[in-house]
Amino acid sequence: MTSDRSHHPDTILAHAGRKPAEFGGVVNTPVVRASTILYPDVEAYRASRSIKFGSLRYGRYGTQTAMALVEAMTELEGGDGAVLHPSGLAAIAMTLRALLSPGDHLLVVDSVYAPTRAFCDGQLAMQGIEVSYYDPALGADIAGLFKPNTRVVFAESPGSLTFDMQDMPALSSACRPREIALVVDGTWATPLFCKPLSLGADVVVHSATKYIVGHSDAMLGVAVARDPWRLKLEKFAALNGIIAGPDDCWLALRGLRSMGARLRQHQDCAMGLSSWLGVHPAVRRILYPAHRSHPGHPIWRRDFTGASGLFGVELVPCDPGAVDRFIDALTLFGIGSSWGGYESLVLPASPMRTVGGKTFEGPLVRLHAGLEHPDDLIADLEQALAQLDSATRQGQENHHGK
Ligand SMILES: *Cc1c(COP(=O)(O)O)cnc(C)c1O
Numbered sequence: 479m480t481s482d483r484s485h486h487p488d489t490i491l492a493h494a495g496r497k498p499a500e501f502g503g504v505v506n507t508p509v510v511r512a513s514t515i516l517y518p519d520v521e522a523y524r525a526s527r528s529i530k531f532g533s534l535r536y537g538r539y540g541t542q543t544a545m546a547l548v549e550a551m552t553e554l555e556g557g558d559g560a561v562l563h564p565s566g567l568a569a570i571a572m573t574l575r576a577l578l579s580p581g582d583h584l585l586v587v588d589s590v591y592a593p594t595r596a597f598c599d600g601q602l603a604m605q606g607i608e609v610s611y612y613d614p615a616l617g618a619d620i621a622g623l624f625k626p627n628t629r630v631v632f633a634e635s636p637g638s639l640t641f642d643m644q645d646m647p648a649l650s651s652a653c654r655p656r657e658i659a660l661v662v663d664g665t666w667a668t669p670l671f672c673k674p675l676s677l678g679a680d681v682v683v684h685s686a687t688k689y690i691v692g693h694s695d696a697m698l699g700v701a702v703a704r705d706p707w708r709l710k711l712e713k714f715a716a717l718n719g720i721i722a723g724p725d726d727c728w729l730a731l732r733g734l735r736s737m738g739a740r741l742r743q744h745q746d747c748a749m750g751l752s753s754w755l756g757v758h759p760a761v762r763r764i765l766y767p768a769h770r771s772h773p774g775h776p777i778w779r780r781d782f783t784g785a786s787g788l789f790g791v792e793l794v795p796c797d798p799g800a801v802d803r804f805i806d807a808l809t810l811f812g813i814g815s816s817w818g819g820y821e822s823l824v825l826p827a828s829p830m831r832t833v834g835g836k837t838f839e840g841p842l843v844r845l846h847a848g849l850e851h852p853d854d855l856i857a858d859l860e861q862a863l864a865q866l867d868s869a870t871r872q873g874q875e876n877h878h879g880k
Pocket of ligand 1: 638687698816
C-alpha cells in the first residue's frame, strides 16, 4: 500500500506506511511491541547484524509501527529517510548534536522556539560549540555571518511567538555551496502546508506532538533528512539508543490519516478569528502569515500551501494585569503549553530576542484555533475583550487622575 510520491499530500496521508497484506488485511499497521526479535538460526542472526538502520533486528531500532511512521514521514517530506525521537525537542537537540562537533559554529534564527535556544546556549555551548543568532529577515545575506567553522544554520519558519517568516530558498542558496547543513523546524506548517526539503533545506524537524499526533495525548519528534545528512542522523540515533515507543508512533500514524481534514478546519478557524480580531479596537496587530498585513505574507504565499491554527495577537498597550484578566475570562480557550490538538488554547507570550528585529509596544498573546465552531470562539473572545476594554479604560482614567 506504499504510495507514490507524485500523489497529492492528502493521498499520501491516507496511504503512506500502510501494509495490510503483512497484517492479515488489517487496515492500520498495529502497535508492535518488542524488545527481542527471534532468528531461526545463528546464520540469520549473524546476517542481521550487518543490515541497514530501520530494519527489524532489535526493538531499539524500531518495530513495524515505527517503520511505518518513518516511511510515511519520509514520503510526505520527500526526504531520503527519517529518525524518530521521544519529543520534538529531542529531535532538535539530537539532530544538532549529530551534525556538530566541538569547535564548530552554529547559526540559529533569533525567533527560534525558546527551549531550542536554551539547549543551544546551554548544552551545545558547554560542548565547545559556538552559537550565534541571526535576524529572521536575513535571506542570502546570512552568508555575511558565516565563519570558516560554520557547519549548521537552524531556521524555523514561521518563528515561535512572533511568526517571522524566513526565506528558505535564499538561506539554502548561501548554505549549499559551503556544505553548511540547513536544518528547519517545520512544526507550524506540517508537511501538508510546507515542504522545507523542496525549498532547499537538508533536514526538517517536527514536534509531532502538535498536529501530527493532533489530539494532545502523546509526545513525539521526527527528523526527516536528505542524503548524506540522513546517514549521520541515523548513525547518531543508533549509537545513542534513540527510539520512540510503538504506542506513540501508532498515535502519530492515526493522526496523519486525518491531518489534512483537521488542518484545513484549523486554518478556516484561525482565519475567522484573526480577521475578527484584526479590526477589534483592543488589537494592535495580528501575527499570522496568512494575514495580508503580515510582513512575511509574500513569502508565505510563495512557499506555503496553507496556514495552521496558531497565531499571535499584539494588543493595544495596557497594564499586564488586564491581559491576565482577559485570558482568565476566556472560557473555551485552555491555558497551557503546546498546541496542535483539537482544542483552542491561549497563552501570554514574551519572546526573547537578542539581535534586534521586530519590537512590540503592546502585550502579545498566542492563540491556537481549535476545531470548535469559530462563532462560539469569537463570542468568547468578544466577552473577554470587553473586560480588557473596561480594564484599559479604568487604567487610563487612574493614570490620568494621578
Ligand atoms: C512544541 C515545539 C517544539 C518542541 O516539541 P515537543 O514535542 O514539545 O518537545 C519544537 N519546535 C516548535 C516550533 C514547537 O512549537
